[in-house]
Amino acid sequence: MVDVVIPISVSGIWRPFISDNPTRSGSIGITVILEPYSFARVTEGEGVYLNGNPVKMKNLEYLEAKMGKVRVNMESKVPLGFGYGMSASVSLAYALGASQIRGIDLEQAALLAHESEVISGNGLGDVVSQFFGRNIVYRERPGFPPYGVIRIFEISSDDIYSKPLEALPTKSILQPLDVSFTLINEFLSNPSIDKFFEVSRKFTEALGFTSPFPNSFRKKGLILKLGKPESDSWIRHRIASRGAYVE
Numbered sequence: 577m578v579d580v581v582i583p584i585s586v587s588g589i590w591r592p593f594i595s596d597n598p599t600r601s602g603s604i605g606i607t608v609i610l611e612p613y614s615f616a617r618v619t620e621g622e623g624v625y626l627n628g629n630p631v632k633m634k635n636l637e638y639l640e641a642k643m644g645k646v647r648v649n650m651e652s653k654v655p656l657g658f659g660y661g662m663s664a665s666v667s668l669a670y671a672l673g674a675s676q677i678r679g680i681d682l683e684q685a686a687l688l689a690h691e692s693e694v695i696s697g698n699g700l701g702d703v704v705s706q707f708f709g710r711n712i713v714y715r716e717r718p719g720f721p722p723y724g725v726i727r728i729f730e731i732s733s734d735d736i737y738s739k740p741l742e743a744l745p746t747k748s749i750l751q752p753l754d755v756s757f758t759l760i761n762e763f764l765s766n767p768s769i770d771k772f773f774e775v776s777r778k779f780t781e782a783l784g785f786t787s788p789f790p791n792s793f794r795k796k797g798l799i800l801k802l803g804k805p806e807s808d809s810w811i812r813h814r815i816a817s818r819g820a821y822v823e
């Protein structure tokens with residue numbers, strides 16, 4: 577029996593880089609790593625369950641084929657498909673848990689989770705950010721290390737809120753926009769939580785996603801907001817100071 581702990585990841589800027597090699601594919605961009613963590617118990621058996629519901633996705637078929645079947649019971653405070661990087665979290669939970677049961681190196685398992693995300697088209701930078709990252713992650717070069725390169729910004733906040741709106745496919749947000757480079761540089765010139773929200777709002781608006789709330793942006797099917805909202809129906813987050821780990 578293995579317990580795995582995984583943070584949420586929400587990208588505010590991204591630019592896809594897809595090649596024939598899934599290890600080298602991914603995205604550059606800026607991503608905030610958030611609590612609450614998801615918890616997964618991985619055991620011998622089969623079937624992946626998120627908050628008691630069976631999960632079927634291509635990522636898991638890939639991981640089952642590469643690592644053999646295991647059973648994953650996962651609990652998360654945020655839903656799958658909205659933009660919280662949950663497909664990467666489920667894949668990482670599977671891969672990290674199975675690695676301990678089958679005697680596979682942890683980083684090799686994370687690579688398989690990254691490949692499963694790229695091949696299924698569900699995510700590009702989430703596994704790298706959740707596994708190697710914490711706080712705010714700048715993916716300078718796309719792909720899994722050593723091809724991929726990340727830089728971590730030690731920024732903290734416990735004043736972040738999200739509102740899940742709807743599940744949307746990742747392909748609806750993969751249009752490559754050149755403005756991503758300008759906005760990444762804008763963040764790098766003054767890295768702070770306020771700047772992260774400012775550049776993320778500009779980037780997601782350029783993609784056609786708008787938020788009616790102040791100090792916020794819409795990433796795919798969710799709104800991420802800095803500062804307490806007027807209504808209570810939001811999920812509260814703290815920036816996570818640790819990436820995914822096996823307990």
Ligand SMILES: Nc1ncnc2c1ncn2[C@@H]1O[C@H](COP(=O)(O)OP(=O)(O)OP(=O)(O)O)[C@@H](O)[C@H]1O
Nearest residue numbers: 632633656657658659660661662663664698699746
């Ligand atoms: N109940 C469900 N709701 C949403 N998606 C589901 C569900 N069950 C299985 N899926 C599958 O889960 C995957 C969700 O991947 P997706 O990348 O959209 O989610 P995410 O990781 O939460 O978002 P993002 O990658 O934008 O952060 C899809 O392949 C979808 O088909």
Ligand SMILES: CC(C)(CO)[C@@H](O)C(=O)[O-]
Nearest residue numbers: 587590603699700701702
């Ligand atoms: C493509 C993406 C925005 C989906 O959440 C994410 O995986 C990322 O930042 O690469």
